[in-house]
Amino acid sequence: MKKQQESTGKRENISRLTFHVSRITFYALSVLLLICALPSADAQRISVGSKRFTESYVLGEIAKKLLEDAGYRVEHKQGMGGTIIVWDALKNGDIAMYPDYTGTIQETILKSASPMTAGEMRSALAEHGIGMAGELGFNNTYALAMRRTDADSRKIHKISDLRNHSDIKVGFTHEFLDRKDGWEPLSHHYGLQFKPRGMEHALAYVALNNSEIDLMDAYSTDAKLVEYDLTVLEDDLQFFPKYHAVFLYRLDTDQAAIDAIRRLEGKIDEGRMTLLNAEAERTKDFAAGASLYFSEVGHSAVEVASESFLSKLARWTGRHLMLVGISMVIAILVSIPLGIRASRPGLLSQIIIGVPGIMQTVPSLALLALLVPVPMLGISPTTAIVALFLYSLLPIVRNTATGLQNIPTPLRESAAALGLEPSAQLTKVYLPMASRTILAGIKTSAIINVGTATLAALIGAGGLGEPIISGLALNDAEVILQGAIPAALLAILVQVCFDALDRLLIPRGLRLEEASAGE
Amino acid sequence: MNESKIALKDVEMRFGDVIALHSTNLQIAPGQTTVLIGPSGCGKSTILRLIIGLLTPTAGTVEFEGESVSQANILALRRRMGYVIQDGGLFPHLTAAQNVTLMARHLQPALQETEIQSKLDELCELTRFPKDGLARYAVELSGGQRQRVSLMRALALDPDVLLLDEPLGALDPMVRASLQTELKEIFNRLGKTVLLVTHDMAEAGYIGDSIVLMREGHVLQQGTLDDLRERPSDDFVSEFITAQRSLVQL
Numbered sequence: 177m178k179k180q181q182e183s184t185g186k187r188e189n190i191s192r193l194t195f196h197v198s199r200i201t202f203y204a205l206s207v208l209l210l211i212c213a214l215p216s217a218d219a220q221r222i223s224v225g226s227k228r229f230t231e232s233y234v235l236g237e238i239a240k241k242l243l244e245d246a247g248y249r250v251e252h253k254q255g256m257g258g259t260i261i262v263w264d265a266l267k268n269g270d271i272a273m274y275p276d277y278t279g280t281i282q283e284t285i286l287k288s289a290s291p292m293t294a295g296e297m298r299s300a301l302a303e304h305g306i307g308m309a310g311e312l313g314f315n316n317t318y319a320l321a322m323r324r325t326d327a328d329s330r331k332i333h334k335i336s337d338l339r340n341h342s343d344i345k346v347g348f349t350h351e352f353l354d355r356k357d358g359w360e361p362l363s364h365h366y367g368l369q370f371k372p373r374g375m376e377h378a379l380a381y382v383a384l385n386n387s388e389i390d391l392m393d394a395y396s397t398d399a400k401l402v403e404y405d406l407t408v409l410e411d412d413l414q415f416f417p418k419y420h421a422v423f424l425y426r427l428d429t430d431q432a433a434i435d436a437i438r439r440l441e442g443k444i445d446e447g448r449m450t451l452l453n454a455e456a457e458r459t460k461d462f463a464a465g466a467s468l469y470f471s472e473v474g475h476s477a478v479e480v481a482s483e484s485f486l487s488k489l490a491r492w493t494g495r496h497l498m499l500v501g502i503s504m505v506i507a508i509l510v511s512i513p514l515g516i517r518a519s520r521p522g523l524l525s526q527i528i529i530g531v532p533g534i535m536q537t538v539p540s541l542a543l544l545a546l547l548v549p550v551p552m553l554g555i556s557p558t559t560a561i562v563a564l565f566l567y568s569l570l571p572i573v574r575n576t577a578t579g580l581q582n583i584p585t586p587l588r589e590s591a592a593a594l595g596l597e598p599s600a601q602l603t604k605v606y607l608p609m610a611s612r613t614i615l616a617g618i619k620t621s622a623i624i625n626v627g628t629a630t631l632a633a634l635i636g637a638g639g640l641g642e643p644i645i646s647g648l649a650l651n652d653a654e655v656i657l658q659g660a661i662p663a664a665l666l667a668i669l670v671q672v673c674f675d676a677l678d679r680l681l682i683p684r685g686l687r688l689e690e691a692s693a694g695e
Numbered sequence: 696m697n698e699s700k701i702a703l704k705d706v707e708m709r710f711g712d713v714i715a716l717h718s719t720n721l722q723i724a725p726g727q728t729t730v731l732i733g734p735s736g737c738g739k740s741t742i743l744r745l746i747i748g749l750l751t752p753t754a755g756t757v758e759f760e761g762e763s764v765s766q767a768n769i770l771a772l773r774r775r776m777g778y779v780i781q782d783g784g785l786f787p788h789l790t791a792a793q794n795v796t797l798m799a800r801h802l803q804p805a806l807q808e809t810e811i812q813s814k815l816d817e818l819c820e821l822t823r824f825p826k827d828g829l830a831r832y833a834v835e836l837s838g839g840q841r842q843r844v845s846l847m848r849a850l851a852l853d854p855d856v857l858l859l860d861e862p863l864g865a866l867d868p869m870v871r872a873s874l875q876t877e878l879k880e881i882f883n884r885l886g887k888t889v890l891l892v893t894h895d896m897a898e899a900g901y902i903g904d905s906i907v908l909m910r911e912g913h914v915l916q917q918g919t920l921d922d923l924r925e926r927p928s929d930d931f932v933s934e935f936i937t938a939q940r941s942l943v944q945l
Contacts (some may be wrong), residue, residue: 362711529904586781586782586784587784589749589780589784592773593747595771595772599772604801605786608788609786609787611788683787683788683789684832685786685789686787691835
């Protein structure tokens, strides 16, 4: 409420300025307020992370509820990414805890080739300032799954049976393809020779069901194993390590918070976890999976509150606008001076145009991944803003430079001959004359930015990409569209706003000139 | 005291290997209209651009009231000169009135609207520009009106010197003839030092108190029309005058 009043007050103060300035300033200010508000967490605030698959989301929701019952204000950073991203976030303090699996901790985090006891893991984790709670009670190991009918007709029941079937089409998650306990060592262990394709986990189920692939990696508590009537091949040569679910937490976390989470120890077996996962996927709501746990356990009478769609949409859109708004304001402030410099001939100008050009060719996902390990960035909206900022530079820099270069020499000379200082020539003549081109660059940047910002959800920065990624995890087009449609509408809205802005910002004389040139 | 308003002393202008103006000495008398004339590429526009500092001479000095023109004083000097080019050089994002008052408002942000308005009225009357055209943009004005606005802009700060580079070059003959008459009247009325570039001998003879005839980067002769006609310094001078006169007589 207080923030709303502040924003309204700001809005009134600048009402004398033109529409566009007030609008941009308003966004920038409210966004700055938001940023300032974010780190000013009180002692009772705590963040829980989760990885990008249903079970991790559900466990995150359960932890959130337990912590809320213990009196904390909890933010659940849902589906932040794969193991490395979430682990980095935990080490950096972006989150206080998240659920993981003993096998993953040993192989991916501690990078140990030999099996470790729980005690060995705890002391190794403690070196990173991280603690490990007790096992929740289920083993969600990797498994290889096939259609039951297909497996029966080919008489494949164990992984070693696969050796005699070279015609099997295989699709694995990228993580499984890369893991130390994943496909490569598995293929050596069993002497298998397939050429697997990498694909999203949820999509692989559909591909398997449609017989586009015949074999995939799965988790032993996946709800879809039942849904699609799949069979899990027996790990007859004991390749897969145990994947007991545990919570990892920062050792500097409140003891009360740790105690709250430890109440889950030994409470969830494979059957229950599969049910919770199935409930979440059936209702398309991770909180519903968590609710089922509490209603079954009778642990709390209160339901885990499911956020209404409109409130979620408002949250996603608000965050999306914040990411786009901040990155665009900074990009404009940086790009226009760079563009002005680049409008003059010389090597420096080529560098100024060239570097953002190279930036543009880096795939956005790769850029995000490169920025995450940078100190001060990590898993945060800041990282997303930096990436979006870098992507927004080129169109504005290039258009500013081009717009200025295209001013006819006689007009440049007229401005100089009047006796205007170079700075006044720029502000009173050159920039207004280049305004159309500069605005077009800003518009291009903003529209690209709105689309690219959906990727911010991959690093837990939220926005309209959140439902898109959840939807991928759930294999649910409806959920994907909950993010994709608003993002598309937002891009159209940006286009419309800029068209309106053109009329306000581009001097009438230039618009008349263009109209008469078109005749 | 130096008698000339503007003087070129051994001024040379090279662009790489091309010499646009060979070493030249030239005196521009105060309060008179001097016309620079010659075929295309003879260096007449170059002289104007050197005086207003759009070009820096590769040798020699340009003097304004005996003071050498340099980077240090060019801004102040430009504000004492008005510059009009062939297409008017009006800024397309500004109305006619905004073009005319741009510099005055820039130099004196506190200037009263009434003062600006009375200055505009005065200039409109002088240049016979219709007041209802002041709110128009360059694209909405005819060629002749654009030149009137450009002249208003050049006169807005009441400069000592007017530099006009083919100001009537892009106009059709009827408009051109009437503007020649008007320009001559305006120059006589204001008594400013005027330097006008043209390639039209009739225009030069009609408007100019003094004519400077140029060819291929050299000044061939400076004098009145009668001087040039009666006492040509070489054959080209008489050829140039005769060729133009015979055209006029057709």
